[in-house]
Amino acid sequence: ADPKYLPAMRLMSGFLGALPNFQVHQYPQAFQIKIRSHWSWFYLGEQQLLLFFQDPTHLVTKWRNRLLSATAELCLGNQSISINYLHDIIENDTYSKLDHGLSKSDINPKYRQNFSSCLKLTSNDLFNILNATADTRGTLLYFQVLKMIIVAYIEKTTTIVESEYLCTLDYI
Structure with a gap:
């Protein structure tokens, strides 16, 4: 807002x-x-009397931008959440762009309203790479929550019941 x-x-x-x-x-x-x-x-x-809502696309890009912030130190429990893991994956010769689907512009803070980058950050291919990489659990969970936000609020095929299920703390 x-x-x-x-x-x-x-x-x-x-x-x-x-x-x-x-x-x-x-x-x-x-x-x-x-x-x-x-x-x-x-x-x-x-x-x-009334409620205020943020549009879901803006919410998703804010979630991504928080990770890209130079001043934010994010963690989940004792797990670090860091964009550096993605830099390492992009620069790593073990993986090609076909493996993870990312480019440097996807993790560039200059491109703040890049919704398509948010979709790339929630790909199953990237999840598999992060899951197989040491010390990336916090970042993986951060992106999994981002994916739940996208599925619950943006994907048109998600039913109201599915959306409600995705938004409960019991599920997370």
């Missing part, structure tokens, strides 16, 4: 703030939401 809209979105959703003269959640049009009790990380009031 555009940063200038974030304060308004925060107030309208009741996220860490409220409008003193406008009780958004007390309108008859407000709807009830029940969040799973084990989703302690997810904040959303039980009554909402």
Whole structure:
């Protein structure tokens, strides 16, 4: 979302703030939401007048761009998540582009809205290479979550039931 809209979105959703003269959640049009009790990380009031969503393509490219960030240090437990593993795969003479499908532009932070690169990062061929490479488990899991986001929110063949299943923490 555009940063200038974030304060308004925060107030309208009741996220860490409220409008003193406008009780958004007390309108008859407000709807009830029940969040799973084990989703302690997810904040959303039980009554909402409206919701804000990010388009899925933007979400996917943001996920990729976070990995490409020079300042981000990502890890999953004690597993490192790093773009360096992909640099190594691309530069490694053991693998050809036919093996992994990647090019240097796919992992170049300059190309921020490159959705096709996100698809390449979630290929089964790349997953197989990462799975066979030492110390890449965190990066592999990061890309598997990216693939779940793509399947759940972008692929048109995914049913609502399948999408809901992919989005539950029980599955992850």
